[in-house]
Amino acid sequence: MMIVSAAGSVLASSGFQVPSIDEFLPPEIMFQGTPFALNRIILIRLIATVVMLLVLGITAMRARLVPGRWQGAVEWIVEFIRDKIVYEVMGEVRGKRYVPMITTIFLSLLVFNICGIVPGMNIAASATIVVPLMWALWTFCQYWIAAVRGKGLKKYLKDELLPDGVPWPIYFILVPMQLLDIVVIRPFSLTIRLFANMIAGHILVALCFSATQFFLIDAENKLLMGFGAITFLGGFIMILFEAFVAAIQAFIFATLSTVYINLSYPEELE
Amino acid sequence: MDLITLAAIAGNVSTIGYGLAAIGPGIGIGIVFGKAIEATARQPELSGRIQVLMWLGFGLIEILALLGFIAYFIFK
Amino acid sequence: MQVLAVDGIKLFLPETYDVVWSAIILVIIAVFFYKFFLPKLQSVFDERTAKIEGGIAKADKAQQDAAEAKKKYEAQLNTARVEASKIRDDARAEASHIIADARSRAETDAAQIATNAQRSIASQQQQALVKLKGEVGTLATALAGKILGAKLEDDAVQSHMLDQMIDGMDSGDKK
Numbered sequence: 014m015m016i017v018s019a020a021g022s023v024l025a026s027s028g029f030q031v032p033s034i035d036e037f038l039p040p041e042i043m044f045q046g047t048p049f050a051l052n053r054i055i056l057i058r059l060i061a062t063v064v065m066l067l068v069l070g071i072t073a074m075r076a077r078l079v080p081g082r083w084q085g086a087v088e089w090i091v092e093f094i095r096d097k098i099v100y101e102v103m104g105e106v107r108g109k110r111y112v113p114m115i116t117t118i119f120l121s122l123l124v125f126n127i128c129g130i131v132p133g134m135n136i137a138a139s140a141t142i143v144v145p146l147m148w149a150l151w152t153f154c155q156y157w158i159a160a161v162r163g164k165g166l167k168k169y170l171k172d173e174l175l176p177d178g179v180p181w182p183i184y185f186i187l188v189p190m191q192l193l194d195i196v197v198i199r200p201f202s203l204t205i206r207l208f209a210n211m212i213a214g215h216i217l218v219a220l221c222f223s224a225t226q227f228f229l230i231d232a233e234n235k236l237l238m239g240f241g242a243i244t245f246l247g248g249f250i251m252i253l254f255e256a257f258v259a260a261i262q263a264f265i266f267a268t269l270s271t272v273y274i275n276l277s278y279p280e281e282l283e
Numbered sequence: 284m285d286l287i288t289l290a291a292i293a294g295n296v297s298t299i300g301y302g303l304a305a306i307g308p309g310i311g312i313g314i315v316f317g318k319a320i321e322a323t324a325r326q327p328e329l330s331g332r333i334q335v336l337m338w339l340g341f342g343l344i345e346i347l348a349l350l351g352f353i354a355y356f357i358f359k
Numbered sequence: 360m361q362v363l364a365v366d367g368i369k370l371f372l373p374e375t376y377d378v379v380w381s382a383i384i385l386v387i388i389a390v391f392f393y394k395f396f397l398p399k400l401q402s403v404f405d406e407r408t409a410k411i412e413g414g415i416a417k418a419d420k421a422q423q424d425a426a427e428a429k430k431k432y433e434a435q436l437n438t439a440r441v442e443a444s445k446i447r448d449d450a451r452a453e454a455s456h457i458i459a460d461a462r463s464r465a466e467t468d469a470a471q472i473a474t475n476a477q478r479s480i481a482s483q484q485q486q487a488l489v490k491l492k493g494e495v496g497t498l499a500t501a502l503a504g505k506i507l508g509a510k511l512e513d514d515a516v517q518s519h520m521l522d523q524m525i526d527g528m529d530s531g532d533k534k
Contacts, residue, residue, distance in 0.1 A: 034356065037370055050376040062384050066391055073399040078407055091400055101331050117392040121385075142370060143377040147385050194343075202346040209349045212370070268338050275335070356367025 032219035037140055037212060057128055058138035065124045094119050094267065102271045107278060111271065114155065118148055119267040122207070126259030129215055130252050137259070140211040142204065145266075149203035152270040156199075160277035169277055199273055203266060210262050214255045221248030297355040304351025311344040496521050 039053040051059075072087050080088055094116050099108040122139060129137035139145060160169035174191045175184060221244050228241030319337035323330045500517060 034367060034370055041376070044376075048375050048379045050374075051380075052376075055377065055380045058380065058384060062388060066388070069396055070391070073396050076399060076403045078403065078410060088400065088404075091397070102335050113393045113397050114389075116397060117389045120392070121388045141373075141377050141381075143373045143381045146373065147378070147381045151385070198343075198346065202342055202349070205349045205353060206342075206345060208370075209352045213352065265338070265341075269342050272335050272338050272342075353371065356370055 032216050032223055034212065034216075036136060036215070036219070054136060054138065054141055057134045057136060058125065058144070060134075061124050061128050061138045062121075065120070069120075090120070091116065098264070098267050099271055102268070103275045103278075107275070108271075111155070111274060114151070115267050115271055118152070118270055119263050122148065122266055123260060123263040126207075126211065126262055127256070129211060129259060130218070130255045135219075136215055137211040139207060140215060142208055145204040145207040146200075148207075148266065149200040152203060152273060153200040155270075156274045156277045159274050163278035168279075173276075203269060207262050207266055210258055214251075214258050218248060218251045218255055221245070221251050301351045301355050304354070305348045308344050308348035311347075312341060315340045315344060492525065496525070499524060 037054070041050040041052050042056070043051040069087065072084055076084060095108075095112050098119070099112050099115050102108070103111065125138035125144060127137075128134045129140065160166060163169075164172065173195055174188045176187075179187065224244040225241050225248060228237050228244060315337055319333055322333045326333075500521065503520070
């Protein structure tokens, strides 16, 4: 206990750099002041996009009837999105038109999130509020369009705001709550879930590694090097955890988008 | 800074706020997933429907914890 | 420990350039997936399905063909077997026919030869008899002439006597 607090005091008293949210607001490095200004995160996002499009594009161009190992993996992911996310929720008939959308959402977010643990990038390309917000607004538009087309706007609002089988006094609470849900909470929960996860993940990993750096190299007291080993191990585990979170967040985003869109359609049409 | 000053609480109360905010959703998410697993085990043929409801509930609950998380940044 | 250097709220306020880049990237990725990647993969999937189904159909057809061919060959084999046995029977019948033919011909030949031989023997006997008769006559005449002298030089007497003697010989033979 004494040693831990001693380590803590050393941390607190010296110039230990705690990772801060500054890293999510990096300075503009190109085209400053224009609407096309680039900062570190946007640069990473561009690189990730280009790499993803190139890799998947080449895979698709060279797609053969008998798939190789890499093509098999890509096909497995595409079929996973189609069968396990879209068709599982919507059914095949209704889900067909949303397969490209959900595939776009899932794969782009997966790649962007994975950037957070790629050495040299070290920050997720989706770690600004705008990326999840943009993607969530797409979902938002899609489920309102689907509502107009599927149920009709009136029927949709009635189903969402005034569901059957509820005693009428409840409506006074239910209506504003549901209205808030379909207009604000759904898109913003998608946004904030992804964004907050990316921030938290990055800070955890960065904290572990900057502590390792501090204990192993910067600290004068070499007795504290043991802590460095522990924090290094912690950082390593955190990276694995981040990979898991990256995939699960992409999956949740895609699944919830599908679910929200599906709610705009009449039930049991399949 | 010596050991005595370290014992003093320095920092932001919203950290504690987040800890408190995470309790409820933690329990809630546990219940949602647990019940979903239970329901799927009982009626595997309904697993698609159950999963949809599970994700809906999960989304509603988790947003509470995340609101606590962003409150830390917003009301600093 | 300085944790928050800037206002946390800034995290949630989108920057214009960020919005611009995100929108551009989203549109690019979406167009890529909608227009190129998924249709391309889908065509590969479809082609594969078609190929697999075609393969199964082909295999079925091949099996059917094989079964048909087998049936045909078996039928042919059956006919061939029947034919062979027929040919064998024919051959056997012909062989026995030939043998019988040969035998009958041989028998006929043998009979003919025997008849011929008998006939020739008979004719030779006849010849020998005639010749003998002539020679016996001459000899007897000469002999008788020697015994009887000139008496018998008259032809009429001579032939009368000869006939008498031959008749006597004939009756003597018949006895």
